[in-house]
Amino acid sequence: MNEATIFLDRLHFAMNILFHYLFPQLTMGLAVILLYFKTMALRRDDPRYHRAFRFWLHIFGINFVFGVVTGILMEFLFGTNWAGFSRRAGGVIGNTLAMEGLFAFIMESAFLGLLIFGEKRLHPWAHWFAALMVFLGTWLSGYFILATNAWMQHPVAYSITEDGTFVLESLWGLLTNPWLFWQYLHNMNATLITASFVVDSIGAFYLLSGTHAKSARLFVRTGVVIAAVTTVLQITPFGHGNAIQVFEHKPAQAAAMEGLFHTEKGAGLVLLGQPNMETQTLDNPVVIPYLDSLLVAFDPFAEIKGLDAFPRDEWPDSVPLVFYAYHTMVLLGTAFAAVMALALFMLWRGTLFKTRWMLWTLMLSAPLPYLATSAGWITAEAGRQPWMVYGLMRTVEGASPHVSSGNVMLTLLGFLAMYVGMGFLYVILMFRVIGEGPEPDDDTADGPNSTPKEAA
Numbered sequence: 001m002n003e004a005t006i007f008l009d010r011l012h013f014a015m016n017i018l019f020h021y022l023f024p025q026l027t028m029g030l031a032v033i034l035l036y037f038k039t040m041a042l043r044r045d046d047p048r049y050h051r052a053f054r055f056w057l058h059i060f061g062i063n064f065v066f067g068v069v070t071g072i073l074m075e076f077l078f079g080t081n082w083a084g085f086s087r088r089a090g091g092v093i094g095n096t097l098a099m100e101g102l103f104a105f106i107m108e109s110a111f112l113g114l115l116i117f118g119e120k121r122l123h124p125w126a127h128w129f130a131a132l133m134v135f136l137g138t139w140l141s142g143y144f145i146l147a148t149n150a151w152m153q154h155p156v157a158y159s160i161t162e163d164g165t166f167v168l169e170s171l172w173g174l175l176t177n178p179w180l181f182w183q184y185l186h187n188m189n190a191t192l193i194t195a196s197f198v199v200d201s202i203g204a205f206y207l208l209s210g211t212h213a214k215s216a217r218l219f220v221r222t223g224v225v226i227a228a229v230t231t232v233l234q235i236t237p238f239g240h241g242n243a244i245q246v247f248e249h250k251p252a253q254a255a256a257m258e259g260l261f262h263t264e265k266g267a268g269l270v271l272l273g274q275p276n277m278e279t280q281t282l283d284n285p286v287v288i289p290y291l292d293s294l295l296v297a298f299d300p301f302a303e304i305k306g307l308d309a310f311p312r313d314e315w316p317d318s319v320p321l322v323f324y325a326y327h328t329m330v331l332l333g334t335a336f337a338a339v340m341a342l343a344l345f346m347l348w349r350g351t352l353f354k355t356r357w358m359l360w361t362l363m364l365s366a367p368l369p370y371l372a373t374s375a376g377w378i379t380a381e382a383g384r385q386p387w388m389v390y391g392l393m394r395t396v397e398g399a400s401p402h403v404s405s406g407n408v409m410l411t412l413l414g415f416l417a418m419y420v421g422m423g424f425l426y427v428i429l430m431f432r433v434i435g436e437g438p439e440p441d442d443d444t445a446d447g448p449n450s451t452p453k454e455a456a
Contacts, residue, residue, distance in 0.1 A: 008408040009081045009399050012415070014381070016074050018374055019419050023067030025373055028142055028188065029195025030060045031135040033222065038131040042124055048218050053131075054119075055215070055438040056199070061116060062429050066422065068109075073415070081408060085388055085398030092158055092168045093148045096175075100144035108137025139188060146184050147175055152389050153380070154179035154249055166389070179249070182241040189238050190376065192230045193336065194369040199223035200343075201366035202434055204359040215438040217353055220362065224352070228344040231337040239333065240295065246383075247296050250390065252310045253383035256319045257326040258292060259285075260306040267292040267304040272327070275320045280307070317385040325378040332372040339365065 034056055041049035075097065078086045111133035119127050151158075157173025158166050168174060203219025206212040247254040255261070259270050261280040269291035273282035290300035297304070307315055316322045339361060346352040353359075384390055388398040 002405055005403070005405040005408060006396055006399055008405055008412060009403075010395070012081060012408055012412045013074075013077055014378075015412070015419075016070065016077060016415060018377070019423075020067065020070035020074050021373070021377065022370060023063045023070065024138075024142070025191045025194045025370070026198060027060055027063045027067060028138045029191035029193070030056060030063070030198075031138040032192060033195055033199060033226070034060060035131045035135045036222070038128050042128055048214055051215055051438040052218055052222075055433075057115060058433050059198075059430070061112070062426070062433065064108075064112060066426055068105075069422070070419075080411075081400055081403060082398050083400035083403075085393070088164055088393065088398075089166045089389060092151060092166050092174065095168060095171060096144045096148040096151075100141050100148075104137050104141035104144055108134055108141060111137060142188055142191070143180075143184060146187060147177060147180055149380075150177045150180040150183055153183070153384060154245075155389055155392055160392075166392075179245060182238065182245055186234070186238040186242040186376075189230050189234050190369070190373050193227060193234060194373060196223040196227035196230065197336075197362075197369045198366050200227060200362045201364075204363040205434070206437065207353060208356065208359050208363065212437045220352065220359075221347060224340060224343045224347050224362075227336070228340040231333065231340050234333055235337060239330075244296065247304075250383070251305045252307065252314050253316060253322065255305060255307045255309075256316045256322040256383060257379060258304075259319075259323045260292075260304060262308050263303060263306040265293070265303045266290045266301045267296075269295065270327075271331075273323075275323050277319060313386065316383050318382060322379055322383045325375040325382065328375040329372050329379060332368055332375070336365075336369070336372070 034053060037049050037053040037056065040046065041053055111130045114122065114130040115127070115134055118130060122130070151174060154177060155166075156177050156179075157168060157170040159169055160166055199219050200223030203216045203221075203223060206216035207220065243254075243257075246257070258267070259273055259275050259282045260267060261275075261282075266289070268287035268289045270282065271286040271288065273285035273287075276283050293302040293304055294300045296302065307319070343352060343358060343362065346355060346358060386394050386396070388395040
């Protein structure tokens, strides 16, 4: 297989998945927040929560549509660009992909329709049930997709036929892959971080512009509380648990993540540095001594394997990419926790809504969780290389053998042009919804049982 074709195949899929995941990471997190707003609206019959629910349902709907379109295209790439992988592994991954489509996606779509069009037609608690099912659908969808990825990271419950085809031996084993536990918690918690930062950001924008004050305070308060909790959980136990299993089962990737070229006892935790592939060292390292060994093995003098412990053809294809992506994710995650801890303290003190520099910080921070999440997925996927199914099937074996580099380049450019257009459309729609804002604070139709006095 031509190396240029393999590179373009990988670039094509990477571009598609990174663009696609901009949308479901927000919808999966927003599903939880929507359910919270709907629950509080019915429990308290509070107009603020009804307004918040309707506003964020518009945001959810826009992101859901763009996520569906880009997700469908992504799955077609398995057949067009990665036919070798589909032929050999389709009997395994086809199960979870089908379950994602049949159980999660259809349930999510159907109940989203009820959620959007059924508020005045359904009993209030039936409408709440639709919000619950949208939440379950989005998180089931995430579970089945991550189960597919977890099998590629840590294959279980399979056998291999004489012609090299993977056969699923236990569906339950596939769905309870030990790798999936920490991966799912880490990923889904990240969606809550993304959603809470976006809710924070828009609330802060309204406060700074002096509009929609009641809704803005609710948005900021809700986002800060959720973000303060989830950013800590993302570091420990979710992030730490996910990292530990990488060290245990994929030590070459772990060494690349840490920039550890040589096996060390009492390895330090690298905060900053630049991998030098010629000298196989880190340039200008900033290291906390012994901390890496302590975090990984709970022993400050434990031995941590470096890249020199593995054959060169089992190293990730781009050690610097894995190193920088991982450290971008970790440093941003640490900054998130620090900022949200301060914001929560200011909220408790009653000064947050009047502190403009913090509101500016919250407003401008919305893109950063997207960057952190993208860096995390680059760490996982680039770190798995050169394996498509770790330890069993190399990436070069999974490409479509009869698709030329010219064909891949043409479709890559076509997809890129289409996604640029979709990106502009998405920005226009989001700006329009944000510009219109929630319903006015004096709206008299906030809830099914609202009175004009309550709505005011």
